Amino acid sequence: MRYVSTRGTAPELGFADVLLAGLAADGGLYVPTDWPTLPDVGIDATYAQLAAAVIAPFVGDDVDRATLDRLCDEAYATFRHPATVPLVQVDDHHFVQELFHGPTLAFKDVALQLVGRLFDHVLTQRDERIRIVGATSGDTGSAAIDGVKGCANVEIVILYPFGRTSDVQRKQMTTVDSPNVRTVAIEGTFDDCQDLVKAMFNDAPFRESQRLSAVNSINWARVMSQVVYYVAACRSLATPLTFCVPTGNFGNVLSGWIAQRMGAPIEQFVVASNTNDILTRFLRSNDMSAVDVVPTLSPSMDIQVSSNFERLLFEMNGRDGGITAEQLQRFRTTGRLSVEDDQRAEWLDGRFLGARVDDAGTLDVIGRTYAATGMLVDPHTAVGLGAVEALRASDEIAGPVVTLATAHPAKFPDAVERATGVRPPLPAHLADLFDRAEHTTVLPNDLAAVQRFVATTFA
Numbered sequence: 001m002r003y004v005s006t007r008g009t010a011p012e013l014g015f016a017d018v019l020l021a022g023l024a025a026d027g028g029l030y031v032p033t034d035w036p037t038l039p040d041v042g043i044d045a046t047y048a049q050l051a052a053a054v055i056a057p058f059v060g061d062d063v064d065r066a067t068l069d070r071l072c073d074e075a076y077a078t079f080r081h082p083a084t085v086p087l088v089q090v091d092d093h094h095f096v097q098e099l100f101h102g103p104t105l106a107f108k109d110v111a112l113q114l115v116g117r118l119f120d121h122v123l124t125q126r127d128e129r130i131r132i133v134g135a136t137s138g139d140t141g142s143a144a145i146d147g148v149k150g151c152a153n154v155e156i157v158i159l160y161p162f163g164r165t166s167d168v169q170r171k172q173m174t175t176v177d178s179p180n181v182r183t184v185a186i187e188g189t190f191d192d193c194q195d196l197v198k199a200m201f202n203d204a205p206f207r208e209s210q211r212l213s214a215v216n217s218i219n220w221a222r223v224m225s226q227v228v229y230y231v232a233a234c235r236s237l238a239t240p241l242t243f244c245v246p247t248g249n250f251g252n253v254l255s256g257w258i259a260q261r262m263g264a265p266i267e268q269f270v271v272a273s274n275t276n277d278i279l280t281r282f283l284r285s286n287d288m289s290a291v292d293v294v295p296t297l298s299p300s301m302d303i304q305v306s307s308n309f310e311r312l313l314f315e316m317n318g319r320d321g322g323i324t325a326e327q328l329q330r331f332r333t334t335g336r337l338s339v340e341d342d343q344r345a346e347w348l349d350g351r352f353l354g355a356r357v358d359d360a361g362t363l364d365v366i367g368r369t370y371a372a373t374g375m376l377v378d379p380h381t382a383v384g385l386g387a388v389e390a391l392r393a394s395d396e397i398a399g400p401v402v403t404l405a406t407a408h409p410a411k412f413p414d415a416v417e418r419a420t421g422v423r424p425p426l427p428a429h430l431a432d433l434f435d436r437a438e439h440t441t442v443l444p445n446d447l448a449a450v451q452r453f454v455a456t457t458f459a
């Protein structure tokens with residue numbers, strides 16, 4: 001399997017090189033040269049076995065199949081539910097797929113527990129080291145740190161927006177006391193953090209001298225790993241499904257699109273957003289204009305620009321990297337991106353539906369869900385449930401829906417308690433989180449300062 005950049009000029013690479021590179025050298029994102037079809041997998045397969053089978057064609061010869069099987073087994077053994085990603089029914093036609101039973105309680109563990117192990121395997125084989133630099137609005141950071149904290153050949157620096165993550169999210173990152181782990185609180189927003197990371201990658205001498213690599217959602221291996229739970233849900237429910245995805249960087253919903261492209265029986269996607277609704281504005285009225293980020297109760301969806309949308313845009317442009325690069329350059333300078341009517345008709349209309357739920361709506365959904373089912377849901381999942389409710393009311397969706405539960409309610413206890421009066425307890429393995437010591441460094445939103453830190457902190 002070979003990979004090309006969405007901006008058309010970076011060299012074609014194999015899986016292992018794409019894994020280590022993160023962002024392509026031309027600033028684009030790597031995608032496979034073609035989309036494989038789903039393998040035949042027996043209905044008695046475990047989640048780990050299904051994962052290895054779905055992922056195998058993307059990995060190609062770069063990781064042998066026995067190793068891939070073992071890495072998937074190890075990655076999903078860290079999940080604390082026997083079904084790994086269980087489906088829970090909330091009403092006649094509505095299921096929640098709980099993606100939060102991994103070590104850090106967010107869906108990002110599904111990808112990062114595997115990606116950390118893939119990194120370690122490939123680097124050991126090559127006798128190489130890398131330094132991961134990542135931006136997080138909360139969940140990616142802890143999941144990435146947990147995925148690589150035991151890796152001998154990986155160092156990791158995670159930037160997060162100062163004061164804009166929940167206490168649990170921050171503690172999960174800053175209490176990991178491992179010689180290869182650093183966290184940095186940036187005085188700015190998540191988009192500032194993401195821009196700093198992008199700028200470090202675009203600085204070629206810096207990137208090379210530091211052997212930089214990425215694990216934020218632009219990393220192909222993450223998108224690939226997330227395809228599996230869509231396939232698992234389709235197999236379990238054995239009927240065409242609509243998926244509702246609480247969306248930030250568009251990585252999760254893109255994985256769903258890939259599952260559909262590979263042959264999974266998926267009808268539609270609901271792209272659910274909070275007040276930071278650039279994607280829902282784009283889907284509903286072709287208006288993709290960046291505005292300032294507003295902090296909400298669902299901070300992992302507080303984004304200005306959804307970077308993974310570029311992969312879909314590349315497909316919409318007939319895989320023309322030149323056109324895609326130009327369009328993104330225009331978006332960068334004008335703050336606006338719109339696509340042609342025929343592109344919308346072919347790629348978006350009837351496939352991606354947008355809906356937005358604000359904080360008041362989020363609290364209302366958490367409260368009503370608890371009253372009706374006894375289930376505590378986190379604010380991100382609640383945005384998804386609220387979006388489904390709205391689109392059902394307007395008859396825009398019909399038939400069975402799976403809403404992805406992207407975080408454990410205990411990760412956002414304040415919002416859940418405000419809405420229900422019940423404070424969800426942390427699971428046993430994190431019960432002493434608030435007694436653990438924090439290690440972090442506060443830095444200004446300044447590229448030079450952050451580069452200096454990255455270059456010297458492990459010396």
Ligand SMILES: *Cc1c(COP(=O)(O)O)cnc(C)c1O
Pocket residue numbers: 106107108139140217246247248249250251252253300301380406407
């Ligand atoms: C990361 C995250 C999201 C957004 O996922 P994207 O892949 O960035 O769209 C939603 N909910 C939670 C809890 C997350 O951690």
